Amino acid sequence: MNISNIFIITGQSGSGKSTALAAFEDAGYYCVDNLPVTLLPKFLEIPIEKDSHYKGLAFGMDLRERSFLMSYRSVFDELRQAGHRLEIIFLEADVATLTRRFSQTRRTHPLALGDKGVVDAINQERDELLALRNEDATRIIDSSSFNVHKLKKEISDLAADSCDGIRLKLAIVSFGFKYGIPEDADLMVDVRFLENPYFVPELKPHSGLSPAVRDFVLNGEGTRTFLTKYTDLLDFLIPMYQKEGKRYLTLAVGCTGGRHRSVAISTEIHNHLRGRFSDIRLLHRDIGQDE
Known part of the structure; x- marks a missing residue:
């Protein structure tokens, strides 16, 4: 496995992170969803089989792990200093789109606790992720106008390009x-x-x-x-x-x-x-x- 190809899939709940991770898996990446960020360095120490067919690694990480925001920056800096190259893909969508998606899928927003409604939870998550989006993300994808197929195509192209080396x-x-x-x-x-x-x-x-x-x-x-x-x-x-x-x-x-x-x-x-x-x-x- 080429561990130089490491993608972190993050962003707003309902923006398509699961779809993006599935697209990476279809593209030949080894994917792990909701891995605690503090375990990432240990995970990368696991020996890789020489005949592994995986093209790289992709991890889904977000506010489902409440300690994520407190730990991700130090962990990512540690990995970069160790020679790993991280691509941080941040997915987002507008409030109306996210609200509609949660209504259609009948899923619960991870921050919609107690009496808090979906819109309040979406706004809180957006605010909490602002520094990650603006300061750390290497690619921001607004999926507001995307259907599942268009988002998969976007991610598949991104995954394929990464295998060709660094090309701006x-x-x-x-x-x-x-x-x-x-x-x-x-x-x-x-x-x-x-x-x-x-x-x-x-x-x-x-x-x-x-x-x-x-x-x-x-x-x-x-x-x-x-x-x-x-x-x-x-x-x-x-x-x-x-x-x-x-x-x-x-x-x-x-x-x-x-x-x-x-x-x-x-x-x-x-x-x-x-x-x-x-x-x-x-x-x-x-x-x-x-x-």
Whole structure:
């Protein structure tokens, strides 16, 4: 068994952790659910058979073990110092989705004790897991819009990629601030300081994919200087993220409506990076919206 492939499946109750763990098992991982986190180092000391066919390990850990939050960070740090590489997959969903799922399955939320209702339990769990989500998770998956099959596909792809070695997946996303910041953004830059083609009548109907809009944005005051400085920063930061074992990195570029400036700039950033990284995609989230 390749113990360098160790996944911790955690997150909110009802977000699909059991489905994710089953997907890892189907992908050839040895899976253990609800293992006390303090036992994890001892578990990893168990001798592995030489002819083991397992591709790695996956553990389900969450607030069902009430001491989890008090112990996980020291245990994970200990394992990293011992040379293990941990991937912490945090699953979540919005309150309405989680409430519906608990209603449909008639399961009891682990924090819905005494007179506490499901919604209060969901909110309490979300708050208690906030540090784990924001500071320790290497991948956050919002399953609100996922059915079982889509979530299994997402996890299966993740498990398959891990067997190919550490390969950073880069996503560059243009967006409009008026429609909200992308929740999975790791790095975000605001380009609303650039001159806006929206106020040029002949450019307003077109997106940042139009050559005329692109030229307007790129030839504006300060644009070239900004791109040089920002891409230099990315050239420095991204290898550092890779060195730390980060697998997914989302770069978000925002303007007011997500149709003009952010589209042109994110395309330029994509063009700069695609020669350096093989797994990179460009997404214009709000290009179809009206500004």
